[in-house]
Amino acid sequence: MTAYRRISVAVLAVLLTSVTGCVPLPESAGPNTSTAATASPNDVVTRSVTDVERFWTARYPEVSRGAAFKPVQGGLHPYTETDLPPACGDEQGVYQPNAFYCPAGDFIAWDAQTLIPQLQQQFGPLLVGVVLAHEYGHAVQTRLGVSDQPTVVLEQQADCFAGAWMADVLAGRSQAFTGVTPAQLDNTVAGLLLLRDQPGTPAQAAQAHGNAFDRIRALQDGVEKGVATCAAYRAGNVPVTEVPFTSREDAATGGDLPYAEAVTSLADDAQGYWSRAYPELAGKPWPTLPVRPFTGTPPSCTAPDPAAGGAAFYCKAGDFVTFDNGRLGPQLHQNIGDNAVGMLLGDLFARAAQDRRGRSTSDRTGQLAVDCLAGSWTNDQLNRQPGQGLTLSPGDLDEAVAALLAFGRAAEESGPSAFERIASYRNGVLQGLGACT
Known part of the structure; x- marks a missing residue:
């Protein structure tokens, strides 16, 4: 992010070029199987x-x-x-x-x-x-x-x-x-x-x-x-979000805010967004949502609404959100970038918005709604002008996708896959809050 801009990171390989279409060499990934898995x-x-x-x-x-x-x-x-x-x-x-x-x-x-x-x-x-x-x-x-x-x-x-x-x-x-x-x-x-x-x-x-x-x-x-x-893809109808860095400072940092600043700035920005968006979504004001990062033992909560594999949650009984500030937050920032932290906070605030308006977050439909609502915050950042709060830097959307992939990798069980979650997040990013209602 920029102080009036966004959140970003650069963790992936540089593309190699070819004559027309090309793909580059990856660095790492997990296992996979299919009908062709044992073939050469x-x-x-x-x-x-x-x-x-x-x-x-x-x-x-x-x-x-x-x-x-x-x-x-x-x-x-x-x-x-x-x-x-x-x-x-x-x-x-x-x-x-x-x-x-x-x-x-x-x-x-x-x-x-x-x-x-x-x-x-x-x-x-x-x-x-x-x-x-x-x-x-x-x-x-x-x-x-x-x-x-x-x-x-x-x-x-x-x-x-x-x-x-x-x-x-x-x-x-x-x-x-x-x-x-x-x-x-x-x-x-x-x-x-x-x-x-x-x-x-x-x-x-x-x-x-x-x-x-x-x-x-x-x-x-x-x-x-x-x-x-x-x-039918043509230059006038393909929504390209790729942008260059706007300053040498931004390029030098990869668009990333320092971790502590990213947490504070992003939490404040999410608070401001939902104070504007929640009345449109639910027809009532948005009460300030406390953000309580923890190190070691998480805050006590009856039946927490978990995110990121349980290392973060919204506590409906206490009406606050929390996440592991000792490992999860710093590792997201270091390994992916500041907008991975933004995706985590976006999930938590969206989860609170769903819970506060009496909607489920635990089933497939509820989780996809949370992802779309998180994307609506990104849409707001994407369409701001400098000086109107945090705005997106190059790499930020990729960081959000990488974080969703980390949070939502399918485990052959129930619930939406990361593929589905990214699609729902994308709808919120490209179409705004209206796509989530």
């Missing part, structure tokens, strides 16, 4: 491409005025340091831990030495499928003749096309990926967090792909709305 990386790629071609054979006529789909004519090219990819037009093949579509040669190439094996090992085969579906999305753009858009729009359109394919997988029409679980979806989202632009990258940059918030939004657009929505 090359087999997963082959199955993925075959399945993506099956999908486009069926769906391409919907967006091409009935024209039939034609697979890439230049072939599929795995490459390594000793077996380089083909040249793409005037660009000679070089080794990068990458994947790309070459429009000049109408082929798809990928790093079979490092990138794909590590994506599969760290995030699971479904992410490998999404990467190949994304690159095939660029081939579809070429076939549709829509490649004259800014790079960031084309990249998010390819993400959207990948999401439309993933919806087909989730609907049970894929032979390559069956029985996908919420946990596998969440692992895929975790991988996408690393496949984003460095915070501060302007959306107008020549190789801009989008921040994680925008890329996940585009993927979810495809999942929820299908190929027609994706095909």
Whole structure:
């Protein structure tokens, strides 16, 4: 955050560049399984491409005025340091831990030495499928003749096309990926967090792909709305939230406030937001909500309403919120950034708003409402002018998504997955309080 701005952090890998579409090498992730989990990386790629071609054979006529789909004519090219990819037009093949579509040669190439094996090992085969579906999305753009858009729009359109394919997988029409679980979806989202632009990258940059918030939004657009929505992506209708840093000081800190200042400033800002928003939501004033961070033993509370795995909660009986200030808060700030702390406080204040107006927070619907309400606070920050309170810095939305992923990873049980929670938060961010009512 900035003192009149926002909250931020830079924890993820810098994107590597490629000819058109690209993905970078990740740093870490959790385990994942699927139908293809025991297959070799090359087999997963082959199955993925075959399945993506099956999908486009069926769906391409919907967006091409009935024209039939034609697979890439230049072939599929795995490459390594000793077996380089083909040249793409005037660009000679070089080794990068990458994947790309070459429009000049109408082929798809990928790093079979490092990138794909590590994506599969760290995030699971479904992410490998999404990467190949994304690159095939660029081939579809070429076939549709829509490649004259800014790079960031084309990249998010390819993400959207990948999401439309993933919806087909989730609907049970894929032979390559069956029985996908919420946990596998969440692992895929975790991988996408690393496949984003460095915070501060302007959306107008020549190789801009989008921040994680925008890329996940585009993927979810495809999942929820299908190929027609994706095909209509243009510069004027894609909500790009990626912005550059506005000062050298902001860039030097990654947009992050010091931890103690972040806690105080964010809590005060949430208090101010809900004093304005709660009367609209509930038709009555917002009583000041005490924030009582703890170290060691949490404050006593009968039947607390927990968040973040129980290390934070809203106490309805005492009407206060609290969180672990010895470990949870500092670790969120250090490992993700100041807006991860903001996401924690956003959850707690939204939980209090739900409880105070007599609505559930414990079931699936209630949790998704909490996430949307937290997003409505972010929407308020996103639309402020300098001097009107905390505003968002580059990386802040990605930090919020990373925090939601940490709080809400699916455990194969009940309740919404992080994938669903991020979608609900996104609705609040993009549409404001009205989306949550």
